[in-house]
Amino acid sequence: MSADRSQPRASRSAHWIGRNIGLLLVFAILASSVALYCAIYFAEQKTLPGNFELTSTVNNTMPLAMSALGQAIVILTRGIDLSVGGIMDFTNALAAVHMKADPVSMIVWTVLVLGAGALGGLLNGLLVGYGRLQPILVTLATLSIFQGVALRVLPEPGGAIPPGYTAALVNTDQPYALLYVLGAALLWTALRRTRIGVALYAIGNDEQSARAHGVDVVRTKVIAYTLSGMLAAAGGLCLAANATAGDATSGSGFTLTSIVAVVLGGVSLFGGRGNMIGALAGAFVTTMIVNILFFAHIDPLYQSFYEGLFLIVAVVLGAALGGLLKRGRA
Amino acid sequence: MSATEPTEEPTPTRAGGFRIGKDNWRIVYAFLAAILLFVTGEFVHPGFASLASVESILTIASFVGLAAAGQTFVILIGGIDLSSPWVLNGAAILMATSSLGQDARTPYALALTLGMGALAGATNGVGIAFFGAPAVVMTLAMNGIMEGLTLGASGGMTCASCASYAPPIVQAAVHGTFLGAPLALYLWLAVIVIVSFTLSFTRFGRNVYAIGNNSLASYLAGVNVRATTVILYMLSGIFSALAGIVLVGFGGQASLGMGNPYLFQSIAAVVIGGVYILGGRGHYLGTVAGAVSLVTLVSVLMSVNMPEYGRSIIYGVAILALLLLYGREQKEV
Numbered sequence: 001m002s003a004d005r006s007q008p009r010a011s012r013s014a015h016w017i018g019r020n021i022g023l024l025l026v027f028a029i030l031a032s033s034v035a036l037y038c039a040i041y042f043a044e045q046k047t048l049p050g051n052f053e054l055t056s057t058v059n060n061t062m063p064l065a066m067s068a069l070g071q072a073i074v075i076l077t078r079g080i081d082l083s084v085g086g087i088m089d090f091t092n093a094l095a096a097v098h099m100k101a102d103p104v105s106m107i108v109w110t111v112l113v114l115g116a117g118a119l120g121g122l123l124n125g126l127l128v129g130y131g132r133l134q135p136i137l138v139t140l141a142t143l144s145i146f147q148g149v150a151l152r153v154l155p156e157p158g159g160a161i162p163p164g165y166t167a168a169l170v171n172t173d174q175p176y177a178l179l180y181v182l183g184a185a186l187l188w189t190a191l192r193r194t195r196i197g198v199a200l201y202a203i204g205n206d207e208q209s210a211r212a213h214g215v216d217v218v219r220t221k222v223i224a225y226t227l228s229g230m231l232a233a234a235g236g237l238c239l240a241a242n243a244t245a246g247d248a249t250s251g252s253g254f255t256l257t258s259i260v261a262v263v264l265g266g267v268s269l270f271g272g273r274g275n276m277i278g279a280l281a282g283a284f285v286t287t288m289i290v291n292i293l294f295f296a297h298i299d300p301l302y303q304s305f306y307e308g309l310f311l312i313v314a315v316v317l318g319a320a321l322g323g324l325l326k327r328g329r330a
Numbered sequence: 331m332s333a334t335e336p337t338e339e340p341t342p343t344r345a346g347g348f349r350i351g352k353d354n355w356r357i358v359y360a361f362l363a364a365i366l367l368f369v370t371g372e373f374v375h376p377g378f379a380s381l382a383s384v385e386s387i388l389t390i391a392s393f394v395g396l397a398a399a400g401q402t403f404v405i406l407i408g409g410i411d412l413s414s415p416w417v418l419n420g421a422a423i424l425m426a427t428s429s430l431g432q433d434a435r436t437p438y439a440l441a442l443t444l445g446m447g448a449l450a451g452a453t454n455g456v457g458i459a460f461f462g463a464p465a466v467v468m469t470l471a472m473n474g475i476m477e478g479l480t481l482g483a484s485g486g487m488t489c490a491s492c493a494s495y496a497p498p499i500v501q502a503a504v505h506g507t508f509l510g511a512p513l514a515l516y517l518w519l520a521v522i523v524i525v526s527f528t529l530s531f532t533r534f535g536r537n538v539y540a541i542g543n544n545s546l547a548s549y550l551a552g553v554n555v556r557a558t559t560v561i562l563y564m565l566s567g568i569f570s571a572l573a574g575i576v577l578v579g580f581g582g583q584a585s586l587g588m589g590n591p592y593l594f595q596s597i598a599a600v601v602i603g604g605v606y607i608l609g610g611r612g613h614y615l616g617t618v619a620g621a622v623s624l625v626t627l628v629s630v631l632m633s634v635n636m637p638e639y640g641r642s643i644i645y646g647v648a649i650l651a652l653l654l655l656y657g658r659e660q661k662e663v
Binding site for chain 1: 410412457461462463464466467468470471472473474475476477478479481482485486594597598601607608637638639640641642643644645646647649650653654658659
């Protein structure tokens with residue numbers, strides 16, 4: 001995007017739109033998918049979706065929303081984290097095996113599980129930062145390691161998550177989980193104004209310039225991967241809380257869906273562009289697509305076909321719109 | 331060990347030939363690793379390095395090698411093909427269902443299946459080259475599309491023809507032997523020769539390296555970057571389909587999820603063989619060595635009854651160790 005060069009000639013609002021085209025697009029998609037969902041739901045059930053539908057949608061989205069947020073932070077630095085699914089595998093297994101029904105155990109194990117995820121992310125970060133290895137290869141290798149660890153922790157699906165924990169994390173009566181999403185969005189908004197936040201964008205845009213301007217590239221990458229690991233662990237906790245049990249393989253799919261959510265959220269895979277709130281919205285869009293397909297009586301076997309198709313359309317549309325805007329402003 | 335440090339500038343003009351440059355040492359290392367693993371295997375499990383055992387390991391490696399051939403093509407231009415698992419799986423199922431296990435229908439089924447692979451791959455290429463979709467996203471989406479189509483069209487493998495076996499002629503082509511060696515290895519050998527020759531000694535092959543090193547410069551020098559990209563992804567789709575055909579010939583029947591292990595393994599084989607993940611450097615021979623050492627590693631671990639979690643962990647650690655040995659980027663500033 002040549003937004004910076006065309007800034008003097010463009011109005012302030014056009015500039016803002018240009019900078020945030022991805023974010024605007026994902027909220028437009030989210031709004032239209034919600035509208036479509038409501039329309040189909042109304043045609044089917046003769047009533048509008050209510051609290052139950054909202055709550056289950058939010059709860060189903062939580063694991064993806066958390067992992068997509070982490071994935072987005074890494075992608076912002078021009079990296080990629082394929083180990084997200086592996087971390088969710090072993091963290092949800094860990095929680096299901098160890099968590100007891102008393103509040104102390106819940107808090108202690110929440111902290112321990114988040115720490116374990118952060119440790120996994122730290123390993124990625126060290127290998128990418130200090131090892132100077134390609135992110136896609138490092139995280140492909142650690143994905144295999146984490147999946148192995150998950151199978152060691154919980155060889156067969158099982159374990160149990162106390163009902164109190166499920167109620168606290170993904171309450172099935174009210175969409176309280178939205179508070180976590182809101183909290184994550186606020187945290188990000190605060191973080192992006194800090195030194196670290198600026199550094200994340202800087203190394204994603206141009207690593208060498210960032211280094212020349214005094215950004216500690218290695219440290220920033222380590223932080224990005226560690227955050228991604230921790231957020232994936234948060235996703236793993238939500239996954240376990242939703243299932244009220246653990247499964248050492250149930251997280252694996254989130255590697256790919258988290259990338260889908262990030263891309264739908266308008267975060268550039270080439271780094272340095274995008275808003276993490278877009279990734280959260282992208283996660284909700286992904287869930288809405290599943291909901292729409294379900295109520296439209298599409299054979300669930302075809303689900304990934306439509307998801308793939310939708311992803312291509314969204315990416316091509318986003319690129320075309322971005323190009324049009326650029327031409328319009330130039 | 332100084333030879334392992336990739337401190338040299340990328341040299342695009344390493345025309346043809348297998349002069350042992352720093353990059354080509356990696357191919358040697360990967361082959362040495364495979365031999366070392368065979369020796370280790372013989373120690374922990376006598377008979378591991380017997381001819382029959384080596385033949386079966388190489389046969390299994392050839393499946394990875396076929397899938398990795400396509401991956402090598404696209405990684406050489408700095409791309410990646412995440413759609414291979416379900417193109418492979420879809421191809422295996424299409425091969426069985428369209429041939430209905432009859433030899434007479436085999437040519438038609440082969441053409442249909444390879445055509446499907448070519449179509450999926452070419453679609454990837456068009457999306458990437460003409461619509462500017464990142465390779466990761468485009469091929470990821472294509473993987474989903476193929477998964478959905480495969481599951482949907484086969485009714486989750488419940489269709490009447492889904493129980494079909496691969497035609498006897500295809501099974502024989504994988505299981506049969508010629509001069510004491512499995513026919514699957516001859517197929518792989520042919521692919522190795524053709525792919526290596528194409529990459530090193532043809533104009534198309536040199537264009538691939540040029541694009542991988544600098545696509546803008548290649549474009550300015552008159553290389554048709556878009557067409558080459560589309561052809562490479564198409565080849566990747568065809569090789570995934572070919573791997574699917576060989577696999578269904580090997581196993582007799584197709585199943586859901588049979589392609590999933592091949593994404594990780596094919597990328598790992600490419601990387602172990604010293605092909606640079608950002609493109610422009612590496613040879614298919616390296617990928618071959620990578621596939622052999624990877625499959626041998628798994629076989630050694632299985633011969634000592636290593637549980638799945640242990641294999642998975644060692645797998646990852648081994649790849650990390652190799653990467654740290656020769657996959658590091660230059661230090662900047």
